Amino acid sequence: MPVLGLQLMMLRDQINEKGMYEVLRQVRDLDIDAVEVSQVEMTDELIDDLVRGKADFGVETAAMSASIEPGGNGFALSTEFDRAVEACTKTGSRYLRIGMMPFSAMTTKEACEAWAASVEPYAAHLAEQGVTLCYHNHHVDLIQFDGERIFDIVRRVAPSLLFEVDLHWVQRGGMAPLDMLEAYTGACKLIHVKDFRIAPFPQDVLDRQAEMDRSEFMAAFTNLTQFAEVGQGNMNWPALLPAAEKAGAEYFLIEQDDTYGRDPIDCIRESREYLTSIGY
Template identity: 85%
Template sequence: MPVLGLQLMMLKDRINEQGMYEVLRQVRDLDIDAVEVSQVEMTDELIDDLVRGKADLGVETAAMSASIAPGGNGFALETEFDRAVDACRRTGARFLRIGMMPFSAMVSKDACEAWAAEVEPYAARLAEQGVTLCYHNHHVDLIQFDGERIFDIVRRVAPSLLFEVDLHWVQRGGMAPLDMLEAYTGACKLIHVKDFRIAPLDADVFARFDAGDMDRAEFYGHFLSLAQFAEVGQGNMNWPDLLPAAEKAGAEYFLIEQDDTYGRDPLDAIRDSREYLRSIGY
């Protein structure tokens, strides 16, 4: 069974305020076995805390974030390749992940191919060092150019680059997650476990529209924004079928993630997701 972990983007403010080690202690208290590090600065001190967290608390580092060029919070492989590999060896992480391709790579088939071709040598070099580079999708990765999805372009041009599949974003992109997992079996190493719900229409918004105090365009803006991220088990995703399918597709880690908790304490949202996953056998 894949290891159950947490995408630490949800707790980045706590990490900045309290330090990584203290946050790892809180994660361990939630009965979560691993973490993925994202959207925090990869300082030497933070890496030391990840090492201590594994030794003292038993919390694995499932993956850390990377990009090709400098400018993000992860390791910039152009300038920090050796440091990224060393951090993986010290923490025991076997995966690095790219959170998104540049927006400029999404505008055409040629642009996407050029980006994937730039990534492939780094993914191949990392593989030689025992580290797997994965690409994290969003809904835009279901864009089709000449009948070929961005997913397909990336696999064709960068075969050494595997996938971190965000099942919420696959669903939002219009592809059935079960179909995606089957289509890319073998490449799906990390899975973001994130639910998808539709929020109730705000009664005050409807009342303003009904009274003529809001035009149709503004109302439809509210209407189209009802899609939300949700705690696992509190949306419409079919987790009892999805998680076994993800394991069959090659998943090694299931990582709880929720991009927005809509005012809830993230720890409470994580706790709810964890309790649901326990209730279905994880």
């Protein structure tokens, strides 16, 4: 069974306030076994805290974030390749992940191919060092150019780059997550476990309907999608998680991009309790 972890972007404020080590203590108290590090500065101190957290609490580092050029999220592979490999060795992480391709790569097939081609040498070189580079999708990765999805282009041009599949974003992109997992079996190593909820229609928008033009009103109607705690949306987790495991997943990572004012710890706990209830 894949290891259950947490995407730490949910606790980045806490990391910045009290350090990674104390956050890992909280993660252990939530009965979560691994973390993925994102949206925090990868200082030597933070990396050392990941090592201490594994030794003291048994919380492993599932993955850390990377980009190709400086200015992205995590290690910049063009300038920090050796440091990224060293951090993986120290923490025991076997995965680095790219959170998103540049917006410019989403505009045409040629732009997407060029970006994927620029990533492939880094992914292949990391693989030689025992580290797998994965690409995290959003809904835009279901864009089609000449009938070929961005997912397909990335696999064709950068075969050494595997996937971190965010099932919520696959759903939002209009592809059935079960179909995606089947189509890319073998490439799906990390899975973001995040639910998809449709929020109630806002009463204040209804109250203002007479004052709004139709396009503004319809925008409110079509923009009811939310990120949700696992088990609090419409995703079929009892079917999805076994399918993800069959597709090659090694980590299931709880994530919720927005908690809509709720304490993220409460949201994580709720997701964890639901996953326990279905056997994870």
